[in-house]
Amino acid sequence: MQGLKLLSSLRLTVALLGFAMVLIFIATISQVELGIHEVQAKFFRSWIAWWDIMPGEKKVPIPIPGGTLLGSLLVLNLLAAHGARFKFSWSKVGMVVIHSGILLLLLGELFTGLLGREAQMTLNEGQILNYSTFPREVELVVIRPDSDGLETVTAIPQARLKDGAEFPFGGFSVRIQSYFSNSEILAESEATEAFDKTHATEGSGKGYAVLRKPREATDDRKDLTSAFVEIIPDGGKSQGRWLLSNALKGEQSFPAAGWLWKMAIRQRRLYHEFSIKLVDFSHDRYLGTDVPKNFSSKIRILNPDTGENREDLIYMNHPLRYGGLTFYQAGFENNDSTTIFQVVRNPVWTIPYIACAMVGLGLLWVFSQHLIKAISRRNKPTPAP
């Protein structure tokens, strides 16, 4: 009973909100060192966040309650408070609406984290693509070209790429000798002492040296993921060592079990049931400046299932919503001939809209009641201090 009383108390609410402020403030200043992605995982999507007070110096981590912990406690506190003290009255309606809206907002954020996906599509003018890629995630693909012109692609997710990991394919296996989640690749002749001593014996990675690097924290820098990979026939000796990396263009081929296979490390792909063609990208700047005035991509949607073949324009603040995905104009490169779309799948994107309306109306309701009371109470001047 004591526990329920505490759980439903306003004191707990205030304490939890106070902790939330501390968490948000620390997470904000930590972004300078860690970058936004690391901060989200470390502070907001965690039960306990370990805050490193002096980054770069001695490690002095201090535990603070993380976003998941505070969020769930706040939800419990809210439910307990309304459950314990609920009695219907018109003046309470506003409060209930506000808090339901906040609950919905928190749940929406939870579901976005669970269900949402964010990928990118980089398209040159004239190019047609039926997939997007995840900029911060790679996969190792092993491709068997079949006789009828089709390919059998086996994609190994990044989480399974580790030093010494071995993946059997009928007749041979692919063994990762060493794996670099982020790296720098240079010609052997330019490499320094710090570079890894391993070298490729086969493929287009011959003659390069690899340096291990920490993962990139910021949005605008991409990891260069690399691995030295050996092909080992069943019961036999290694056929050689390949250097695979998303820094190297294209796939590298190797013969095994009677086929000419191909393999590569590349950005993980998200395939779509339709294709997008970039017809034209345009980018205007204000006269005499580098300030972008607008950028827009004229695209064509090609959907063989529905027979759709139509043009559309994607530009700032005007995304394209299609097939459960939303395409946003995110950037451009190659002298304005390549466009970059942010591709987002978020089945719960409407929740914040509803939640916002609920809380806004609820607050308006409650505060106008206060205001009316205050005005009717006071219509006489008060003395000066």
Added chain:
Amino acid sequence: MSTLRKLTAWLIPALCLLFIASSFFMATRPSAGFDFKNFGTLPVVSNGRVQPLDSLARNALLSIHGKQNIPGDGAPATSAAWLAELNFKPELADTRKIFVIHHDDLLGLTKLTRGEENSYSYAQLLPSFPALQQEARRIGVADSKTWSPYEKALMLLTRNLTLYNQLKHALALPGQDHLESEFTLFLTDIGGALPEVAKNDRGETFDQTLIDSASSRMEIVREWASMTEVYTTPSGTGADGWRKLPDSLVDAIDQGTFHPSTLDYARMGDAYRSGDSSAFNSAIKDDRAWLSANRPDQLTKSSSESLFNAIAPFYLCMVLYVVAFLCAVVSWLWQGSTLRQAAFRVLLIGLSLHTLGLVTRMMLEGRPPVTNLYSSAIFIGWGAIILSSILEIFHRNAIGTVVASVVGFTTLLIAHHLSLSGDTLEMMRAVLDTNFWLATHVVVITLGYASTFLAGTIAIVYLLLRAFGHVPKSTASSLRGMVYGVICFATLASFVGTVLGGIWADQSWGRFWGWDPKENGALLIVIWNAIILHARWGGMIRERGLMVMAVFGNLVTSWSWFGTNMLGIGLHSYGFTDAAFFWLSVFMISQVLIMALGLIREKLRVNDQ
């Protein structure tokens, strides 16, 4: 007696109106001699927008010199006059001490000795150009976040020198003494060389000297065009249809004749050099006549902007807010209701002028009120004054006026310092180019800032009165009501504003919430206001606790408004950010002290009893 009092209550506002009227009169009075006032109204395109020469000159002078008055005898009196001198008598302008250097190492590098004003002329800096360029190249490679104060000062100086040079080449080519005849020679020389080029193409004999002289003239004009980013000559349509002055010379080859505006600038330059003010004025008159026939909209816009600059309504507002503040504070000690009424009337005059300035800016820009940090400061002041005027109407105890004038004055002072970093009517980047979201999200969140600051300022008044004087019970309850009501409004505005921002982000980037510093800052304000309300409802705080917490709201809001911007140092003006960091720290410390005052004095009083 009461008539006399009534009269006094109107006398101070009337004097204020007189003060405004005289400022308007001064701003519209035509200038004697050289007509720099109308010179300043001529439209050009710079920084991506049509603006009067006056704004161009003002913003450049503020960036370079930090203020508009130029030291020295016979120095140009206005920024437009300075621009004319810079273009038409550059050898004189180069001796004006306008470049500010504070850092000792930078003085050492430029081999200058510290003067009284810390200001140096272009001519004094000229010998150090190689050293400055070499340093700038070295520093420019590194990330601007890691620059030392000396490196920042050096980069700022080189940036200002570049700006100065670009402006110097906007309306004339330094070194050409007789612009009109040089322009004409350019056209005849090129015209004379064209047949020779054609002869050469046909394999006939031709005169090489004619071609050589024409191509050297062409080379000079090409070089000139690369020196400036100011577009002076309307051609074609819209804001993009403008040409630089040197490019308009090249265009004249095909046209066979000069654009009227090109020749007008040449005539202005020649008249200025020869000291012939009537020729100078008539060239301006001709140019304005051509513009009003061919580009009436852009001439009207640039004339209004230059008038707006001359009146400087926000400066007048600051004066009025000081008057209102003094009257209101004195009213607590002496002549209560008379002075209180006078103070409130002065405040309302200031508010009208503030509104006028805000609306004029909106019309010039074609945008909702808040588009950058500068306009957010103007709008926070405006919003806070409206809210506290409402409080004053209800409570009639001068507290609303005091708080309004303090917030209004402070935010306009902040705005003034923000304006030193450049054009405040700049064009919007593509991602911000949406009037709908600027009008909803940005306006609502800025009202959230304004009201949180307002609650904090009222609380400061309470805490100071309590610490250094006596707060009667009824005043205390009136202050409590004000703070509570304003916090309720602040909660509503900051919540709705924050969520609207999330919805905008969902519309443009596909994510509702990204935990970006600015978003987090706004969320902190919402949560803090929610904490105050819950603590109050739960009986955890009483009157004094409410006030102390409201002051902490100032801290949270200033962090969100400025602090978050300093994390990334992504702001274009590094010089400003350092100063802002200092003042932000001073502000935050002062707020902590006031909160401490609220806590300590109470204990002492309890002990006394």
